Amino acid sequence: MTDQKVKSGKCACGAVTFKVKAPDTYGACHCEMCRRWCGGLWMGVVCDEIVEIDGPVEEWKSSNIASRGFCSSCGSSVWHKPKQSQNFTFGQGLFDDQKGWTLSREICTDDQPDHYALADKGQKAFTGWGTLMAVLTGRLPK
Structure with missing residues (x-):
C-alpha cells in the first residue's frame, strides 16, 4: 500500500x-x-x-x-470488503478533508455505461473481475 495517514x-x-x-x-x-449500491x-x-x-x-452480504x-x-454506503482481503474500501466522498486526493485507477471499465466518462484519463484503467480482486487485495500488476 502507499503512504497511509489517519483520516476521518x-x-x-x-x-x-x-x-x-x-x-x-x-x-x-x-x-x-457498485452502481446499483451507491447510485453511480x-x-x-x-x-x-x-x-x-x-x-x-x-x-449486507x-x-x-x-x-x-x-x-x-x-x-449511506460506507464500505466494501472482499472476502479474500483484510482491507476495507471506504467511500471517498465520506472523508472529512476532500483536499489533495488523486484518482489513481478505474476498474471494471468494461461495465462502464456509455453516458458518462471521467474527465482525467491519466489514471490506470482495468477491465474484468480478476483485476478488481487484484486491486482490492493489493496485488495489482504494475
Missing part, C-alpha cells in the same frame, strides 16, 4: 463516524453492483486499517465474494 469521515446523517489509515489515492469502480460509480479508498468506527453500521456496510439510519 462520516455518513450523511453523521451517525456513523470513522477513522482509518488511508492513502491520498482512490479508485473508481464501474461494475453494475463507486469511488473507494482502500484502507489498511480501521482505527475506529462508531455508529449504526449494518452489513452483496455477493459470494464481498460484503458492504451502510448506515442503518440514513442508508
